């Protein structure tokens with residue numbers, strides 16, 4: 001078996017990897033099982049990928065776990081997902097702390113049931129002093145919700161005299177996003193053979209490298225992550241410049 005780890009340049013790891021964890025339902029249906037069976041097995045992949053990312057030294061890992069649009073799924077699936085989320089977080093807090101992982105949540109948490117909000121707040125508080133991997137769970141998240149929220153809050157700041165419209169720039173605009181404390185992802189992975197963004201980090205993914213795989217989320221493991229990173233490291237990121245400019249000096253994204 002080829003050793004994927006030896007193909008990875010540790011000096012060029014992405015700081016931030018974002019993943020659309022997709023395909024749980026189809027994975028289960030293919031096996032003649034209920035969709036919730038797929039979500040249940042998806043948790044095992046989350047555990048594996050979080051652990052692998054921490055081991056590798058990835059600084060930020062964002063996992064898209066539940067979108068604003070997912071609230072419109074059948075009630076039985078939504079309820080099952082909320083229960084699974086709460087149970088999982090509850091069970092994992094000790095391991096998160098043991099592995100020095102700091103949990104963050106982005107999304108419209110007010111839409112979550114009260115018991116889920118409480119469990120999430122406890123987990124965030126319990127891991128807040130950890131200094132290793134930042135694990136960002138996107139829950140009840142959609143990028144359009146986030147951007148509209150930013151616009152509303154900018155409106156309030158202007159109205160209250162705390163911000164001049166002419167002073168708005170990419171640095172202070174980002175302060176209104178739920179990702180204000182995190183760098184933009186360099187690599188975005190989507191599983192299950194779907195080639196779309198589905199309302200995920202539309203602003204932040206401007207220059208991310210996109211990686212799509214047919215593997216469904218419940219089958220996605222450390223080796224699949226390593227494959228994605230190797231692929232990422234073999235790409236030339238140009239940020240609108242020419243290939244020659246990139247070779248001449250190491251260039252990163254400008255904020256326009």
Ligand code: IPE
Pocket residue numbers: 021022023024025026027065066067070081192
């Ligand atoms: C991803 O798997 C998990 C969530 C969106 C909650 P899906 O549930 O979307 O599975 P598919 O895409 O229907 O197979």
Ligand code: IPE
Pocket residue numbers: 020021022023064065066067070194196198
């Ligand atoms: C995106 O997957 C959201 C999550 C993985 C949480 P969906 O399955 O909801 O996306 P669509 O409907 O296929 O675009």
Ligand code: MG
Pocket residue numbers: 022023024
């Ligand atoms: Mg899906």
